[in-house]
Amino acid sequence: MNPPVIVYFHGTIAEQVAALVAVPHIAYAIESNLGSVEEIVHKLQVLKPPLIIALGSYSGRDSENLRIECLCNTKWRNTTLSQFPITYIRTALHETKVSKFTYKHGNSWCNLLSLQAINTEEISNVYNFIHIPKTFHVELAAQEIINQLELISK
Numbered sequence: 001m002n003p004p005v006i007v008y009f010h011g012t013i014a015e016q017v018a019a020l021v022a023v024p025h026i027a028y029a030i031e032s033n034l035g036s037v038e039e040i041v042h043k044l045q046v047l048k049p050p051l052i053i054a055l056g057s058y059s060g061r062d063s064e065n066l067r068i069e070c071l072c073n074t075k076w077r078n079t080t081l082s083q084f085p086i087t088y089i090r091t092a093l094h095e096t097k098v099s100k101f102t103y104k105h106g107n108s109w110c111n112l113l114s115l116q117a118i119n120t121e122e123i124s125n126v127y128n129f130i131h132i133p134k135t136f137h138v139e140l141a142a143q144e145i146i147n148q149l150e151l152i153s154k
Contacts, residue, residue, distance in 0.1 A: 002026075004051035004149060007040055009109065013132050013141075014055035020142035025149070032109040037116060045122045051092065051152060052117070053145065054129045056110035063133030066099035066144055072114045087118050091128045092152050098144040099130070 003025050008014040010029040018027050028043070030036040044052060058067055072087045095101055110131065117127045132141050 002047060002049045004053065005044065005047065005049040006053050006055065006145075007044070007113075008055040009057065012057035013134055013136065013138065014057055016138045017132055017141045017145065018055055020139065021145045021149075030113070034112075037109065037113050040113070041116045041120055041123070044117065045120055048122055050126060051149075052123060052127045053093075053149075054110075054113060054117070054127070055145075056108075056113075056129070056131050058131035058133045060133075062102075063135055066133075066136065066141060067102040067131035068093045068095070068099050069103075069110075069114065069129040069131060070101050071103040072111055072118065074115075087115065089114060089118055089127065089129060090125060092126075093128050093130070093148050094151055096144065096147070098140065099148070102131070 006018050006022055006025050006027040008018040008027065008029060010031055015029065026049070028040055030040045068091055070089050070091055072089065093099070110129065114127070114129050118124045130145065
């Protein structure tokens with residue numbers, strides 16, 4: 001069986017966290033551009049991993065917790081993407097003292113990645129997304145993701 005896959009946005013706090021979580025999981029860095037998003041969605045489609053945890057950075061006001069995204073809107077860069085409906089992410093992750101469910105994914109590259117992933121049949125049921133606040137403690141975020149992976153594997 002293939003191991004879980006960690007996908008993270010390069011050059012963000014997500015990259016630092018992924019470096020601590022990646023082993024023994026597979027990790028892929030992506031850039032904030034359309035080609036990179038489409039390439040990773042295709043790669044995941046081919047790999048068919050049992051679990052995907054995508055990581056991105058968050059700079060909003062509510063920064064005390066990791067944000068487990070549960071809803072994608074149809075916006076990207078304030079443009080409505082008519083090919084995608086507003087879609088719930090069927091997350092396998094759990095709320096804890098460190099992480100919480102949120103329903104405001106935004107309109108960034110993170111939302112576009114999630115929209116494409118959850119609207120791709122081969123990976124929609126195993127895709128999860130966590131926004132990591134830019135000011136969050138890196139080691140705490142990594143430990144929380146490791147704990148989440150252990151919870152899921154039970």
